[in-house]
Amino acid sequence: MSGPNTDYDPVEVTPLHAEEVERTRDEALTAFSGAADLAALQEAKTVHLGDKSPIVLANREIGALPPQARKEAGQRIGAARKAINDGFASRLAVLEAEHEERMLDTERVDVTLPWHTPQLGARHPLSLISEQVADVFTALGWDVAEGPEVEAEWLNFDALNFQPDHPARQMQDTFFVEPAGSGKVLRTHTSPVQARSMLTRKPPIYVICPGRVFRTDELDATHTPVFYQVEGLVVDEGITLAHLKGTLDHFVVSMFGEGLEARLRPNFFPFTEPSAEVDLKCFVCRGASVGNPDRPCRTCGSEGWIEWGGCGVVNPRVLQANGIDTDRYSGFAFGMGLERTLMFRNGVEDMRDMVEGDVRFSRQFGMEI
Amino acid sequence: MRVPLSWLREYVDLPGDVTGRDVAEKLIRAGLEVETVEESDLTGPLVVGKVLTYENEPQKNGKTIRWCSLDIGKDEPQWVVCGAHNFEVGDLVVVVLPGAVLPGGFAISARKTYGHVSNGMICSSAELGLGDDGMHGIVVLEPGEGTPGDDAIELLSLRDDVLDIAVTPDRGYCLSIRGVAREAATAYGVELKDPADLTLNGSGANGYPVRVDDAEACSVFVTRTVTGIDAKALSPRWMQKRLLASGMRPISIGVDVANYVMLELGQPIHTYDQARLSGEIVVRRANAGEKLMTLDDQTRELDAEDLLITDDSGPIGVAGVMGGASTEISDATTDVVIEAAHFDPIVIARASRRHKLSSEASRRFEREVDPNLPRYAAQRVADLLAEYAGGTILPDETVVDTHPKPAPVTLRADHAARVAGAVITLDETVRHLTSVGCTVEAAAADAVAAPLAAGVHAPALAEVGATTVGSTHVEGADLLTVTPPSWRPDLRDPNDFAEEAIRLFGFDNVPSVLPAAPGGQGLTVSQRRRRRVATALVGAGLTEVVSYPFTGDADFDAMGVPADDVRRTTVKLVNPISDEEPSMQTTLLATLLRTAERNVGRGANDLAIFQTGLVFLPKAETKPAPLPSVAQRPSDAEIQSLYDALPDQPLHVGVVLTGALTPTGWWGKGRPAGWADAVQIARLIASVVGVEPVVKNVELAPWHPGRCAEFSVEGTVVGHAGELHPKVCQAFGLPARSSAVELDLDALIAAGPESITAHPFSSYPVAKEDVALIVPAEVAAADVQAALAEGAGELLESVRLFDVYTGEQIGEGKKSLAFALRFRAPDRTLKENEVADARQAAVQVTVDRFGAVQRVG
Numbered sequence A: 001m002s003g004p005n006t007d008y009d010p011v012e013v014t015p016l017h018a019e020e021v022e023r024t025r026d027e028a029l030t031a032f033s034g035a036a037d038l039a040a041l042q043e044a045k046t047v048h049l050g051d052k053s054p055i056v057l058a059n060r061e062i063g064a065l066p067p068q069a070r071k072e073a074g075q076r077i078g079a080a081r082k083a084i085n086d087g088f089a090s091r092l093a094v095l096e097a098e099h100e101e102r103m104l105d106t107e108r109v110d111v112t113l114p115w116h117t118p119q120l121g122a123r124h125p126l127s128l129i130s131e132q133v134a135d136v137f138t139a140l141g142w143d144v145a146e147g148p149e150v151e152a153e154w155l156n157f158d159a160l161n162f163q164p165d166h167p168a169r170q171m172q173d174t175f176f177v178e179p180a181g182s183g184k185v186l187r188t189h190t191s192p193v194q195a196r197s198m199l200t201r202k203p204p205i206y207v208i209c210p211g212r213v214f215r216t217d218e219l220d221a222t223h224t225p226v227f228y229q230v231e232g233l234v235v236d237e238g239i240t241l242a243h244l245k246g247t248l249d250h251f252v253v254s255m256f257g258e259g260l261e262a263r264l265r266p267n268f269f270p271f272t273e274p275s276a277e278v279d280l281k282c283f284v285c286r287g288a289s290v291g292n293p294d295r296p297c298r299t300c301g302s303e304g305w306i307e308w309g310g311c312g313v314v315n316p317r318v319l320q321a322n323g324i325d326t327d328r329y330s331g332f333a334f335g336m337g338l339e340r341t342l343m344f345r346n347g348v349e350d351m352r353d354m355v356e357g358d359v360r361f362s363r364q365f366g367m368e369i
Numbered sequence B: 001m002r003v004p005l006s007w008l009r010e011y012v013d014l015p016g017d018v019t020g021r022d023v024a025e026k027l028i029r030a031g032l033e034v035e036t037v038e039e040s041d042l043t044g045p046l047v048v049g050k051v052l053t054y055e056n057e058p059q060k061n062g063k064t065i066r067w068c069s070l071d072i073g074k075d076e077p078q079w080v081v082c083g084a085h086n087f088e089v090g091d092l093v094v095v096v097l098p099g100a101v102l103p104g105g106f107a108i109s110a111r112k113t114y115g116h117v118s119n120g121m122i123c124s125s126a127e128l129g130l131g132d133d134g135m136h137g138i139v140v141l142e143p144g145e146g147t148p149g150d151d152a153i154e155l156l157s158l159r160d161d162v163l164d165i166a167v168t169p170d171r172g173y174c175l176s177i178r179g180v181a182r183e184a185a186t187a188y189g190v191e192l193k194d195p196a197d198l199t200l201n202g203s204g205a206n207g208y209p210v211r212v213d214d215a216e217a218c219s220v221f222v223t224r225t226v227t228g229i230d231a232k233a234l235s236p237r238w239m240q241k242r243l244l245a246s247g248m249r250p251i252s253i254g255v256d257v258a259n260y261v262m263l264e265l266g267q268p269i270h271t272y273d274q275a276r277l278s279g280e281i282v283v284r285r286a287n288a289g290e291k292l293m294t295l296d297d298q299t300r301e302l303d304a305e306d307l308l309i310t311d312d313s314g315p316i317g318v319a320g321v322m323g324g325a326s327t328e329i330s331d332a333t334t335d336v337v338i339e340a341a342h343f344d345p346i347v348i349a350r351a352s353r354r355h356k357l358s359s360e361a362s363r364r365f366e367r368e369v370d371p372n373l374p375r376y377a378a379q380r381v382a383d384l385l386a387e388y389a390g391g392t393i394l395p396d397e398t399v400v401d402t403h404p405k406p407a408p409v410t411l412r413a414d415h416a417a418r419v420a421g422a423v424i425t426l427d428e429t430v431r432h433l434t435s436v437g438c439t440v441e442a443a444a445a446d447a448v449a450a451p452l453a454a455g456v457h458a459p460a461l462a463e464v465g466a467t468t469v470g471s472t473h474v475e476g477a478d479l480l481t482v483t484p485p486s487w488r489p490d491l492r493d494p495n496d497f498a499e500e501a502i503r504l505f506g507f508d509n510v511p512s513v514l515p516a517a518p519g520g521q522g523l524t525v526s527q528r529r530r531r532r533v534a535t536a537l538v539g540a541g542l543t544e545v546v547s548y549p550f551t552g553d554a555d556f557d558a559m560g561v562p563a564d565d566v567r568r569t570t571v572k573l574v575n576p577i578s579d580e581e582p583s584m585q586t587t588l589l590a591t592l593l594r595t596a597e598r599n600v601g602r603g604a605n606d607l608a609i610f611q612t613g614l615v616f617l618p619k620a621e622t623k624p625a626p627l628p629s630v631a632q633r634p635s636d637a638e639i640q641s642l643y644d645a646l647p648d649q650p651l652h653v654g655v656v657l658t659g660a661l662t663p664t665g666w667w668g669k670g671r672p673a674g675w676a677d678a679v680q681i682a683r684l685i686a687s688v689v690g691v692e693p694v695v696k697n698v699e700l701a702p703w704h705p706g707r708c709a710e711f712s713v714e715g716t717v718v719g720h721a722g723e724l725h726p727k728v729c730q731a732f733g734l735p736a737r738s739s740a741v742e743l744d745l746d747a748l749i750a751a752g753p754e755s756i757t758a759h760p761f762s763s764y765p766v767a768k769e770d771v772a773l774i775v776p777a778e779v780a781a782a783d784v785q786a787a788l789a790e791g792a793g794e795l796l797e798s799v800r801l802f803d804v805y806t807g808e809q810i811g812e813g814k815k816s817l818a819f820a821l822r823f824r825a826p827d828r829t830l831k832e833n834e835v836a837d838a839r840q841a842a843v844q845v846t847v848d849r850f851g852a853v854q855r856v857g
């Protein structure tokens, strides 16, 4: 920035000619556009816009002009100066952009290279599926109920209408806790959680109970002594088999997709009366494989339906043993094996993969099933 | 229960074209668990042949084959090679001809063998898919059973579908063709030709003498006697075939007839050689010390609870389970005493379990047999013995029958509809109940004083007037009085009848209605935080695994757990999968380290795994869990004692790290996972649930004694983390310097905040101060840091350790810890002297507490 030059003798100043101003401007613009890089542009700036540059000098002379000439000269020189400044700025922008582009280009990397921070681990699919089931039912307003794995025999059997010498109780292949006659077992199903729910909550009861259970089976491709179940229980006024069907249909759609449904086949469970097996419509072929040898379905064995679990209307004897007023309340319950669900839902072929703890099994699922 | 379709058709007039699969489908819809349908893949030509000639031809391999000519109803004889020798010229045999396919997909063609061209072959029972008949040769038909050229498939009903049904405990009657036929008849809406509909020709008296001492356990006992049988007679082929198809081997006419009648009617039968019985048959409980050699030639010690069949010689059978060897019928038997009885299901179930002896008889008695059957079944056995073994049926008959008649049950007429949530009319209900064999009478509502009975124990009608039940009487509700049939002892409660009506109404016809639950509260705090811990661990690169919770001494030894360590006090199983692992885990690491071992063994050297699971911690005093009555809710005290009897079962989280955390790569050298990573993961878990634990060095197996961090919250130890002891790594085959974490997740979560309250944060500038302190080497950095924080007071915003130095400059047995302190005030810019004072106050606490010396420069 330069102030008025007080030493300057205005009398000696020659008024600037228009041609002179234009020439100065054109020389500057030519020099800027000819600058090959930022250093050359900086040099040209010193020459054409620096303190000693013609345009700056000319500007100083304006003050020395007679008043009547000042305005015109001021306008002319101001315009030229602006043109030179603009010329510099635009060239600077171009050169800076070129410079940045060159620099970024040299910094190019191979983004496909691996890095050393830990990869995402994985949940076990049994955990993921039990969480998904819990989410389906909490969305309906149900609670997720839990209980211990070493359980009182009474809660595992008697409270659920499994009488001491009834064949159903023997069919369960129970692990008993020492000493013999301790009245304690490893729970053979998640149903004792239902008994606990009835003993501790007041109706209406809407609970879903995922959990680990135990039976004395040897491990093979389709059996394991330790496995996961999920059971649901509802006790409320006016609960019917129709409500059970509605709930199962909703469950099937939530887990396997729109348009699917559950089917009930009469069966026997001490806990429920009436009792039924739950089949789900095959989510792969949707029944199209039945009687159609050209289109076999591995998922359902071309049956069109897949056996999924058991269910029924809670036997009033169970309600009675757990202190629920059978005149006022009724209920339904259902249960499924989660390993089995994963087997047909996600194509797991061997039960052993699910229980051996090989990390490769979990890793193929990651955080999703 | 194996059910040949041809046998079923005898009692049910099924449409001619239905297949085994069709019937199975119908039965499944009616609630029978048909597991498989065996469909015959047999195709002809398969014909009856008459042996015209045969030549015995010894072979070099030591065998002698027969070169036979057979009349198969054509002009020319058929020539075949046969390896069997149990036939003579003139015998009728079954001949499979080229072009046929035998069961199992064996295609038959003319082929050269033993120097002849064999145009087909003569078939054995097994080759025809009938099972091994024990004849060790080909099937020889009875004279006149067929004529040469007859289609043998039709003649012998060879192409028969067999349904295999898993009978549920409530459907004992379906352990018979009669019972399945009843279901099939209902399913197809046709008449049942009841095979038990027989003419009884017994006198009801003067039979073999019987005394029943325990009428509760044995409510019916019937005997008939057949004399002069030929015990060596062969059972008729149709009977043999049905036994084989049902999975039983034909043995002798006496045994076969008893088995056949059991399959047909469901009534187990026992037969005695009358000559080997001595004196009156007495049904009683066993005396101490009594023994019995059963039919399987095992001598069994009897229990005082065992119900026995005895005679003057002592025990001759465990009632309903297995007979004794001493009175067994044999080839020499001429006079047979037939026993058909009814035993209490529980008595039989217990005896069967006690003697680990599950027989065809016990399986049926356990599920309760129709108490009306014994006389009919004994008659049927007698009839068959008379017909096929040439015996004479004595009219004398022993009939002991104290079995109570089925009690009628009263229920609301619309009960089935109310249970189903469907429109099932009264007519339908009555029709369905009638078709399962119930007698149904409508009872006018006002004829009954007391209301009934959506619930339990609907009292018998006779009792209703005297009993007040509940208070939900619906004015004018119609009632039904239903008497179940003798073969359905499982029908007791209103819901039992509802099930029958609904299953025949069709579960498919019940509508689908999603019930509206009252508003829920979502997951509990604990459930939410457990999920977050798992998610955080996965984010940190860990993979979740599952393992069995079973453990044993080998695991504790490998972990270096001392003999007197509390973790060795476990909950044990009476019947573990493996005797080496009788205990439930008290530490997750016992099983998680085995899982790590398996993974490392499979080539995964760099491992970061975690697991959540319960551990089982016995209480100081172990009490048995009570078994309260199920007639009503147990008292609160009883419920509490149920809960108290159980071990503590907190949820733990375990982590094992092995090998490299960071692999060596293009970025440079990798980094092994070490003790600090384990400790950091434990800190991560704590911070996920909002807990700031206190950490200190301790010595504890299975960790390295100098590299184990104990985590505690408010003075309670919640777990440990650090490097594993070198011996533990070795014992589990893990890479050196593997590390592990185990935390009590339940305790951590319980210590976490209910919710978080936000605090304002200051927008004034921060003042940073570094301080380096020389302290004795054994002083824990965490303690020094806590001291600094304590001394620095309210202005301290954070303190972080950023350097640890040991070396000559600071002297032996000492270390230098460098901390970065940040100070800030909520309401002003701090002055220099304020910061300096706070810093000095912080340092002073470390000086006083640990003799710390500030390191300058």
Ligand SMILES: [Zn+2]
Pocket (backbone or CB within 6 Å): A282, A283, A284, A285, A286, A287, A289, A297, A298, A299, A300, A301, A302, A303, A304
């Ligand atoms: Zn399918």
